[in-house]
Amino acid sequence: MTLLVSRRLPDSVMEAAEACFDVTCRDTTQPMDHRECVAALRAYDLILPTLGDAFTADAFAEAGEIRTGLLANFGVGYNHIDAAAAREAGVEVSNTPGAVTDATADTAMTLILMTARRAGEGERMVRAGAWDGWHPVQMLGMHVSGKTVCVIGMGRIGQAIARRCHFGFGCRIVYVNRSAKAVDFPAEQLPMETALAGADIVVLATPGGAETHHLIGSEQFAMMQRHAIFVNISRGDVVDEAALVAALSVGRIAGAGLDVYEFEPLVPEALRAMENVTLLPHLGTAALEVREDMGRMALDNLIAVAEGKPAPNAV
Numbered sequence: 001m002t003l004l005v006s007r008r009l010p011d012s013v014m015e016a017a018e019a020c021f022d023v024t025c026r027d028t029t030q031p032m033d034h035r036e037c038v039a040a041l042r043a044y045d046l047i048l049p050t051l052g053d054a055f056t057a058d059a060f061a062e063a064g065e066i067r068t069g070l071l072a073n074f075g076v077g078y079n080h081i082d083a084a085a086a087r088e089a090g091v092e093v094s095n096t097p098g099a100v101t102d103a104t105a106d107t108a109m110t111l112i113l114m115t116a117r118r119a120g121e122g123e124r125m126v127r128a129g130a131w132d133g134w135h136p137v138q139m140l141g142m143h144v145s146g147k148t149v150c151v152i153g154m155g156r157i158g159q160a161i162a163r164r165c166h167f168g169f170g171c172r173i174v175y176v177n178r179s180a181k182a183v184d185f186p187a188e189q190l191p192m193e194t195a196l197a198g199a200d201i202v203v204l205a206t207p208g209g210a211e212t213h214h215l216i217g218s219e220q221f222a223m224m225q226r227h228a229i230f231v232n233i234s235r236g237d238v239v240d241e242a243a244l245v246a247a248l249s250v251g252r253i254a255g256a257g258l259d260v261y262e263f264e265p266l267v268p269e270a271l272r273a274m275e276n277v278t279l280l281p282h283l284g285t286a287a288l289e290v291r292e293d294m295g296r297m298a299l300d301n302l303i304a305v306a307e308g309k310p311a312p313n314a315v
Helices: 011-020 034-043 057-063 083-088 101-116 119-127 156-169 192-198 220-224 241-250 288-306
Strands: 004-006 022-025 047-048 071-074 090-092 146-153 170-177 200-205 231-234 255-258 277-279
Touching: 004 011, 004 083, 011 022, 011 047, 011 288, 022 083, 047 192, 047 288, 057 083, 057 119, 071 288, 083 101, 090 288, 101 156, 101 200, 101 255, 101 277, 146 192, 146 220, 156 170, 156 200, 170 192, 170 288, 192 220, 241 255
Parallel strands: 004 022, 004 047, 047 071, 071 090, 146 170, 146 200, 200 231, 231 255, 255 277
Antiparallel strands: none
């Protein structure tokens, strides 16, 4: 069966794919645009999409007679794929949950610690040759241990973040979620306003998509304490980025740590100019063994469908 891989994956994954399928791999690191997605749906039995590939409702409608049976997304987030439109067109969609959990939670902890302890600002000072030596009140930040952490979105990744904060740093955990979760550590489910008002650190870990678009905006930032920091490792458009810039600009919150952006890869100049903001280039799962695990999980979905079975990780 023919398989389109939208962007080159680690060598071990590509070799495994080529052993099973007639593979075509695009020779660019940029996501697929509308025209490419339409053409791919007409031309390939299977597609392995990656972040940002534009499989919209319009793409499925324009494709007409669709050859593709499965979009085996490389990643847990699939808000770049209109899953409802895919189902209506007879195309199955799968993702790679589990493989990304620990790596993404580790990235959240990196952002929490870097932002709370002003690590990015300090490193820039040293690199610029502007550090004149230690003194008792230099670059004082937030002590993370024992603080209250609010996790918004208590799925696999949210729970992994909360677990690290509780067991590693003795933090009190509160969370906002549609349903209560049974976890192996103390955690209190609260309404959004109550959770935000009492938190020192707020971490956003929800899925992307229409239901969570601009879930966090001016109203939510106004609920937070002025010394609080905000971290986002979910999807960029879950946050109203203009509202975040405004909240930071007037000191409504103390800082932010971001791995995703509303109009990625565009990052507002205002954010790039702020010393109290940690900015990462979507590093959530950027470790070789993690990307290999994700690739193998995507291949498991592809192989199952090629054999006439349901994808094990259908969404």
